[in-house]
Amino acid sequence: MANKEATARIKINKLLEESGWRFFDSKEGKANIVLEPNVKLTTAQVSALGDDFESVKNGFIDFLLLDEKSAPLIVLEAKAEDKSPLVGKEQARKYARSQNCRFVLLSNGNLHYFWDLTQGSPQVISKFPGPDSVAGYKKFEPNPQKLVDEAVKADYITLTQLPNYANEAGWKTDSERPEFIDKNKLRFLRPYQLRAVQRLQEAVKEGNSRFLFEMATGTGKTLTAAAIIKLFLRTGNARRVLFLVDRLELEDQANKAFVQLLKNDAKSIIYKEQRDDWRKAEIVVTTVQSLLYNGKYQRLFAPTDFDLVISDEAHRSIGGNARAVFEYFIGYKLGLTATPRDYIKRFDTNKPTTRDPRELERRMLLDTYRTFGCESGQSTFRYSLLDGVNDGFLINPVVVDARTDITTQLLSDEGYATVVEDELSDEDEGETYFQRDFEKKFFSENTNRVFCETLMKHGLRDPISGEFGKTIVFAVSQAHAAKLTQVLNELADRLHPGRYQSDFALQVTSQVLGAQQYTINFANNKLLGNANFLPEYRTSKARVCVTVGMMTTGYDCPDILNLALMRPIFSPSEFVQMKGRGTRKHNFLEELFDQDQHELVRHPRKTAFKLFDFFANCEYFEEKFDYDQVLKLPARITSAKPDDDFGGGQPPAGTYQATETDAVRTFQEQQIGLEGMKIDRMFFEKFEDQVTADDVLRQQVEAGQWEQATEYLVKTFFDKPQEYFNLEKLRKAAGVDRRLTVREVLEKAFGRIPSFKSKDELLEEEFGRFVLDYKPADAEHIVAMKYFFKAYITDGRLRTILADGHLTDLNTNPSFGMADYKAVPANWRNLIPTYIKDYVPLNRFL
Template identity: 30%
Template structure:
């Protein structure tokens, strides 16, 4: 396919998907004439008009000034051979029209590269930006302020390690990095640290639109509450009971699955350049395996947050955020939080609840004579009963074991201020069915609490 055919069949269509009408000269100027100097690196033959060549596409703003130039190559060629040529077009447009430096794109129809020559090296992107995207990116580039001089709001994140985490990201941004991974122990304020970072990035015109991703609805609601409290002036999506995607907000908080559905839904046609920053809460293996497409799709600064200790993180997590194995952008461990004077976190004690079944499993040797007789009366062979301890509550259920666990917990747990009810506690069950059985045991053993002592919280629950 030659260049003209590539443009007509592929590139024009991809520009149209981003809202550009290539037949409207007020939006797209094809073959924009540019007076140029001779550059040894420019390999395309000179036009017959001396000292002048033509940019394949110029994407125009409302004032008619080129926001970006697009250099096209035939589909069979490497798009990157147009890199230097496109850059020189942009520079000569700026010189000729005495205006802003246009953004640079070069493509063979299949691969699209974006180059903000004043800030970053070229990078491959999923698609072309819309006019609003380019206008926003141009505004941010023209009005950005130094990050190093901007104060971090201590009312949002005033602890030294939180400030260090934020500054580590800012230092990377100043060195043209675009991906970051923050490892912070549970309870040390990952969300507040992130909100504080976003506050500064917005005040310095580094970002306008932020996507904050979580893996379940409960965490989404917590994050929404944090943004409402600490960034009350930033319009949020979603508002209460809002389901339709809105394009006029500053901060978007949603689950990975919801955003993946939006990306894949042609009715939304969400631009790959819609967000300036994507934050991934609880970044771990499942994020890389299942939702990597989200990070590939959006051309934005990306920050991963996780409480998983750096030594336990999968290599893919470091790879996703372009960090060396074992070396996140910043890490603050549980042990460091304990050692601080005064400590930021409290230590814990392990209470081991041992039963014969939990230690040895369920088999002929661990069953009582009564159990063996009951099996025999049902025509079952006790020799065929053999469950490892790891199978309990996965392949087999033992109600007595669950009851023992609940009784031990109620006896040994930290109580409320009255000394009666347990303090807030999380039980990590083996399965959803196991969680339901544990609740039933609580209700059976402690009926005086009328079914309110324990609640099942699972992904299937819309609340």
């Protein structure tokens, strides 16, 4: 017991120091930690503690943390590693009251809780909040009743934009009102948006702190979120709001919307643009990937820094281990999603989880509903696409079924699954799901031409200029997108000689430099120029964007008239997102500057859009897709035994094998220390000097274009004569005990991270995410669970033993034996491996 108490204390001491607390006076400031011998309770206080007081404490508080005036701020109650921190809950509450402290920390060194005694129950945290963070949080005194009682009407946002709008002449005059609203860009909440806000107020009254809004694409989730943000800030129930998105283009889009809607009440910023001043803003917008990468969210923020966290497109932005970012912060949580609960599917638990995109889809959706306390599938508020169409706010598509004999082959149950290239992915997925075979077998030059000709012949035309309507084409891959773009430009040049000069269609994928800006310019009608047919009419010269996955989620371009699915889709939410790009209404007269010509346009409003479906995707989801089916997942395929150097066979091609003998001239052994050889250290320094001197690479890094930067680095610097830089050489030079990624070496070279994390540091991070997600109640077994968690990731033999069910082999397994396995509670023996298979990229730990 004494050893477990001592181990817990050592860990707690380290966690306190890492968060900025001080045991001794230093140049950073006076000591702000008082240990138990210095904080003795009075006899009356000891007596008041009752039977639950641990006699070994002799009436002392474990740790008392002080504020900047050396006044008591937090009581930290420490428990031994084999005890749950919660057993000291009431004891700590009495300690805190005796010292007039509002905050309590409960910890056994592995599992930690933060408790605001004025706000409900203790919450699991993975990092202790620092002195500054808690000092700021102390000034925060939320009152949920104020939030519940706040009157929210249709003009809730309008009153922020223009407080006296109702007294303006333009508003009072009925005939001038539409122009007045348009000129001042006033936004009124639609009835269903108002119901969403009011439903959240009801949920808060019911004692809930987590909410999920299920709203169809095009129904104004951002405007609704703005109203929620104002509600929390105005009523004093939030000091600062974190808005998480999953794509770079949505980051800028969301921030601009909040600036326009709330600038008179709150300051909104993008975190990466104001890293040093983010505390001065009430709304901080960022991508979840940027915070998740290398555990940045723990280094940059304390758990108490945000009182409301909103996840846009929640099933994507908190999918997988990104959920740890969301769970890291205490306080209220709101998720926004366009994916209906009907798409949640069951799966065969007897089959191992794979990276099948359909299974990942199901997993992400279930994670979303579980995260927001909606395991039943009932969201806090729901407004579907059909609701929007029936209420006159959205448009249903005109489906053009244009399948061919070849494409119908993909409708089998075993059909081909393709990976949509994620523009923000930091990991090497390691699988392509037959993507190359797919293109080779199904996309001949003739097939691509048939697709494009059908689209050009039957697509809707712009009602003002008569030219081909703005269109998004979804391709299988970047290579396929390039082929389609070429064909479309050839067809356009044939129909309109000299008009477009290869500007009709544009490839918009992650490999194209400036692709993100292309998406913005397309929405703003200035992609490659504008007014190509009518000088008075501003519309994008480029008429077609060919993409893979960049323009699926949250992309707002209401004047889209055609969508073309030139690829099969197996993900329901992906299909909904793609279709949603065309559902918004639009008045094309907004871009016609010659007022005299307005009356000449007979049908200026968008009342329909065409969805060209070349793979019977609509039929698949309408008729053949069984939303209640049990997914039969294929077994994992391994190509080599864990202990075989070459997979049990011959060495791979290119491996050096000596064919001649030679005499040994010298023989000398030298043990290299942890600092490595000087030549190794110089090798990495030389690499840093070269890459940081490259202007193109520097610009890409500063712009956050990590995918382009990593591709450029590999192409320009890796495996070139003279140095032959590569990841393995750089890993050895840096003395890192695990595999590195290209992005990591880039971030280290450009000073974005101070050093590379060790294998064990990454393992600790991953386990912390697991604890945040599952919040294990049997915390006394947390040490055994952590040992199992780490061993399962790092020990390939252990994974094989458990997968094969040969538990007796644990008796001879050196790193994790039968006694270790039995120490893990039975219910966690399956859950931990399942979690790791789903959310932990094992290749990082090789």
